[in-house]
Amino acid sequence: xxxxxxxxxxxxxxxxxxxxxxxxxxxxxxxxxxxxxxxxxxxxxxxxxxxxxxxxxxxxxxxxxxxxxxxxxxxxxxxxxxxxxxxxxxxxxxxxxxxxxxxxxxxxxxxxxxxxxxxxxxxxxxxxxxxxxxxxxxxxxxxxxxxxxxxxxxxxxxxxxxxxxxxxxxxxxxxxxxxxxxxxxxxxxxxxxxxxxxxx
Amino acid sequence: xxxxxxxxxxxxxxxxxxxxxxxxxxxxxxxxxxxxxxxxxxxxxxxxxxxxxxxxxxxxxxxxxxxxxxxxxxxxxxxxxxxxxxxxxxxxxxxxxxxxxxxxxxxxxxxxxxxxxxxxxxxxxxxxxxxxxxxxxxxxxxxxxxxxxxxxxxxxxxxxxxxxxxxxxxxxxxxxx
Numbered sequence: 472x473x474x475x476x477x478x479x480x481x482x483x484x485x486x487x488x489x490x491x492x493x494x495x496x497x498x499x500x501x502x503x504x505x506x507x508x509x510x511x512x513x514x515x516x517x518x519x520x521x522x523x524x525x526x527x528x529x530x531x532x533x534x535x536x537x538x539x540x541x542x543x544x545x546x547x548x549x550x551x552x553x554x555x556x557x558x559x560x561x562x563x564x565x566x567x568x569x570x571x572x573x574x575x576x577x578x579x580x581x582x583x584x585x586x587x588x589x590x591x592x593x594x595x596x597x598x599x600x601x602x603x604x605x606x607x608x609x610x611x612x613x614x615x616x617x618x619x620x621x622x623x624x625x626x627x628x629x630x631x632x633x634x635x636x637x638x639x640x641x642x643x644x645x646x647x648x649x650x651x652x653x654x655x656x657x658x659x660x661x662x663x664x665x666x667x668x669x670x671x
Numbered sequence: 672x673x674x675x676x677x678x679x680x681x682x683x684x685x686x687x688x689x690x691x692x693x694x695x696x697x698x699x700x701x702x703x704x705x706x707x708x709x710x711x712x713x714x715x716x717x718x719x720x721x722x723x724x725x726x727x728x729x730x731x732x733x734x735x736x737x738x739x740x741x742x743x744x745x746x747x748x749x750x751x752x753x754x755x756x757x758x759x760x761x762x763x764x765x766x767x768x769x770x771x772x773x774x775x776x777x778x779x780x781x782x783x784x785x786x787x788x789x790x791x792x793x794x795x796x797x798x799x800x801x802x803x804x805x806x807x808x809x810x811x812x813x814x815x816x817x818x819x820x821x822x823x824x825x826x827x828x829x830x831x832x833x834x835x836x837x838x839x840x841x842x843x844x845x846x847x848x
Contacts (some may be wrong), residue, residue: 569784602785604822605749666820668739668746 609664724765744795
């Protein structure tokens, strides 16, 4: 092999190594390969994912939840109080394909996620929600440190709705919720989730 | 030795692998999470299906449009769909089992399913006195009255799907129109 051919072969190897390094350096990680598709939206507008449509209608802050509508053999408390603050997010959720479970709904504030309580009167949004095309109106409630609600990040809170626990390569609805400047009531009544009537 | 001769094996591998890869990527339909591997047996109005030692016939179906909670207890934008399946044992030894009944529709391009409503009274509906609300097969004839809450307009293209645990088939009954 001539010197010229050797140089050409060497350059080709270097070029291929460079391409390989670029491919490896820019390749997604295994987590990125399977990460969910986040579908973001604002309050008071429908946010549509593969499995559901959600419209957040507002948020309330309170020191105690009246859940007296909930009557079960194992749960007899009428009021859920807290030394912190309850954040109530009112929403209408509609399944699009089949009934969905919203047990893994979170409220994200400043990068920290708070889990929705499941001690609300059934049927509740935290649980299995309706059949396709049937809008269900109800509330999520989150117990959040009061100090967090005084921070600037409270204005950029997000409701995160995962329709299943493992949401790899599936949609997750993320709805902006402004929690800044809200007054804190002493008690808010939380009823069962109900079918939301259309405005026909 | 020419370039083609020297590289013939590589060229053959490329000629086989590249089309195969393209075929795998684009030629196969990825099954959806809800897709079923079961056979679907379609049954027209008035026809009878025989399965699991019983005959099954959809004898009645109706849509009740929602006029609002205040008017007829059915929310606006929804409809109550009710259907009666007449179940009769056939053959020497009808089995003891249960069945699942769903309402389904494919008019939107994807298959949607609705579960039966258990608390029909909350929608102002009352089953017939001799109808059963639960599908329990015990060798006796009975009428199964199933009720679904659906969005308005679902009835026109919906079917009642009968799933017998013992069978690999889903029996799909057309509704009366």
